Amino acid sequence: MAIRRYRFDIAVVGPVHIGNGMRYGKKDYFASGNKIAVLDTRKFVSLLDARQVKRYCDFLEEDRSYFGLQGFLKDNSDLSKVAERSIAYRIDSPLATARRGAIQYHDVWEFVKDPYGNPYIPGSSVKGMLRTAILLNVLLEDDSFRSLFDAAAACGRNTARKADRSIVKRAFFRERPDKADPDTVNDIMKYVSVSDSEPLSTDDLVFAKKYDMFSKGDPVDHKLDMGKLTLLKGNVLDVYRECLRPGTTVSVGITVDDRIDSYFGDRALDAQGLTTMLQRSFDFYSECFLNHFEQEGEAASSTGSSAALDGRCRYIIQSGPLKGERCRNRAVNETGYCNSHQGEAAKQQQASDSVTCYLGGGVDFMSKTVVGALFGAEDERSEAISRILYSQFPTRINRSKHPDLFGEVRQAGFDPIDMKSQYRRGRLSKAKDDHRHWRDSQLGVSPHTMKWGIVGKQKYPMGKCDVTIREA
Incomplete structure (x- = not known):
């Protein structure tokens, strides 16, 4: 031997993302200059008096989706100063904002760290x-x-x-x-x-946003009826991961x-x-x-x-x-x-x-x-993998809203699931959930998207x- x-x-x-199974939410990070600051909650609470702890706990119990830590600290300037002294580490990225300047909060999957808070x-x-x-x-x-x-x-x-x-x-x-x-x-x-x-070092960490690139053979015709500007090369998704930076x-x-x-x-x-x-x-x-x-x-x-x-x-x-x-x-x-x-x-x-x-x-x-x-043959490989992926992510369609699509999926040899339409404020918001794995063989590769990250x-x-x- x-x-x-x-x-x-x-x-x-x-x-590179290696997760610890935990996520940062909108109440875990805030803006510090042009960077994202992750709050050290234990240190932050230890520096607060009883009344400040009460305000912070009330904030944590609130369920308003638009009200994140940044907004809370803006309305509580005394706590904002304490938060600046209680930063676990900073990410070299700004907080995302909408067109009107409103802050966009997202859950972020955490990178694994040792007991001292260092990634590895x-x-x-x-x-x-x-x-x-x-x-x-x-x-x-x-x-x-x-x-x-x-x-x-x-x-x-x-x-x-x-x-x-x-x-x-x-x-x-x-x-x-x-x-x-x-x-x-x-x-x-x-x-x-x-x-x-x-x-x-935590300086080696960034937040990467998920981007699914379409294959070269994908006509992206499923996007053409959306009636608004669409990135035809891929989908930008609101999924964020804490990663080692390139x-x-x-x-x-x-x-x-x-x-x-x-x-x-x-x-x-x-x-x-x-x-x-x-x-x-x-x-x-x-x-x-x-x-x-x-x-x-x-x-x-x-x-x-x-x-x-x-x-x-x-x-x-x-x-x-x-x-x-x-x-x-x-x-x-x-x-x-x-x-x-x-x-x-x-x-x-x-x-x-x-x-x-x-x-x-x-x-x-x-x-x-x-x-x-x-599989030695490419068509066999695509067919087998598409079946595996479809079993995990089946196509769900409201048949009355999309009868042609329902028929296409069946014609391709897959069984779509009939779903109920979802409405928001009285308007139709969703009538299908289609990952298009039933179409992979036609596109020549399965899966038909490649995983990228935007930094x-x-x-x-x-x-x-x-x-x-x-x-x-």
Whole structure:
């Protein structure tokens, strides 16, 4: 038995979100200058007298949707001064406002933090990403796994869950458990351990707004009857996540027990083997999914093989008021960098063995799952994935309001659910809930949207990272 130790150096290209299951609400943050300030509630309350605590508790119990912490502090100037002394940390983003200047509050999914309030990347998240890449490689090399999916599909409901259990059991539960202890863990991934990253700074956090980009083959004809201006390239959604900002770098430790090598034939799970598996995983993702989408120049700032050359310098500003934004200078020739950042071009050459990975929550279905690797034909893959997604997000339609759409869904071989129309103040507000997964096969890719995050005015692919593996 021998132990190999490596470091995964992770360069954040698109916002990375690893949640703790909690959310910030409209009563948890306020504006401090041009930044968003997250309130340290315990410290804030500890600095208040009894009457001030009573006012604050009354505010928390109010259920007025338009009245957030910013408005409360504006009406209570004495508490506003205390709040400025009770800031947990600041996010380098302004509060969103409506056309008339009213503040728009949104729930924000929190990033995981250590006991001292510092964000970090849990080793379990990196190991999950690595586990998915290894499993995908196993499936690409052994087409017998397809029968497990077909058997699960024949059972009807919960196809994905049943197939996942069967596939994981065959791929990873390879060791015979101790008969004296039936609860012995027999997953071969027990031979791989990943450490948590070192603590990061709250200065590395941003709020990213969800953006779903439509595929190149999507005519977006479902948007044309809305009677108002619509972004035909994608949907901007009021879903916010606290994320690591693009340009952040972090490192985790990987320990591999060489006993795992016996399960992968001639390939050792060493630095080269891990890099090869991750690269093959990205190549599959790129060929089967990424190529169906336009890559926006504003976000194509990766230094890896997946970067798009749009003529602008790729450098991500590391400090100052523009931290996390991309340099606006023109790139010199085909180096990808302007004259001021040619040193980064040299670093890029040295790190040419880096691979693109997708880490954390809010990323694409195809980067988090392996079901696509079970199908060699693109049409079969799209059909199978669309069925899985439709079972989770079925189309609901008021048949009397949208009879043609109801018929289209049925003609495509799916069963729409008849729903009651929803009204607001006497006006029709909703008569359908259609994620359009029934149409994925027609569009040539499933799912037909790619997950991006908007930070400031720039769009980035969610969870995109460049990873370099080195010996520790």
